[in-house]
Amino acid sequence: MSPSPRRSETLIDLRGGFPRAGLVQRQAALQGIARNTQAIWSVDFTQSLEHVVTSLLSIASPELEWTDLHSLPLTDRHAMVRAVWLLDGGGPARAEAECHECGEWVEFELDLRSIPVPGGCDVLTVHRNEEERACCLPTPLVTEAANDGVDVAAACLQCSREEAEPWVDAVEEALSQNDLLGEILLVGPCVSCGRTLQTEFDLKSAWAAWMRGIVRRLMADVHTLARNYHWSEDEILRIPEARRAVYLNFCDVEEPVEA
Ligand SMILES: [Zn+2]
Structure with a gap:
C-alpha cells in the first residue's frame, strides 16, 4: 500500500476516558480510515452496530484497546465517529423527508461541524x-x-x-x-408548500454503511481479479493498491477471461 505523505489526524477530548497507568486519559488521537481498506476488510459487518462501530474506531485509534473503546460513553463514541467521518471527507449529514401535505421529497443537509458536543465530566x-x-x-x-x-x-x-x-x-x-450527535434531527421547509418537515440522520449507521460499501467495492475488485488471473483472495489482497488498480484497468479493456 502506498504510504500517504500526510496522514490525517486529530485529537479529541473525552468525557469518559481510559485508565492508563493509574490515571484516566481523557484524549484520543484519531486518524481517517477510509483509505485503510485492508483494515476495514477485517471488520465483521454482521455484528451489531455498536460492535461494528467499536471495530471501526479501533482502526481509527490503534493505540486504544477494543474493550476500552466499547466501554466509552456513547457521547464520546459519537464525537469520535464524527471526527473520523470529517477526517475522511464524509461531508454534511444528508437525509430526505417526504412532505405529507403535497407528496414532495425534500433533501436536507446539515454541517456536522455545527453540532456542539457538551463538555463536562461523565x-x-x-x-x-x-x-x-x-x-x-x-x-x-x-x-x-x-x-x-x-x-x-x-x-x-x-x-x-x-x-x-x-x-x-x-x-x-x-x-x-448531552448527546446531540446521537440523534441528529434535520428540520426545514418543504420546497413546494412550505410546511415544516423533519427527518433524522443516524451518524453511526451512515458511517458503518459507508465503510461496508468500501469493503463491497474491494470484494468486487477481488472477484474481477480472481476471475481473470485465478489468484487467491489472499494473493490479491497482498498486491499493493496502485498495482491492483493497474491490473483492474487491464481487466476493463480486455475481454474477460471465462472461468
Ligand atoms: Zn409540501
Missing part, C-alpha cells in the same frame, strides 16, 4: 421535582444489556428498575441534551 445531575440524582453516561455495554429505557435509566442512576421508573423521562432528556 456524570450528569438529573432533576425531578425537588430531587436530584447523579446519572452516569450510558455506554454500549449498558444499552446492549438493556431491554428498555427503564433498564438504561437504572444502569445510569445505579439503582433498581423500580427506583428508576419515575426517573426515565428526566434521564432520557438529560442524556439527549
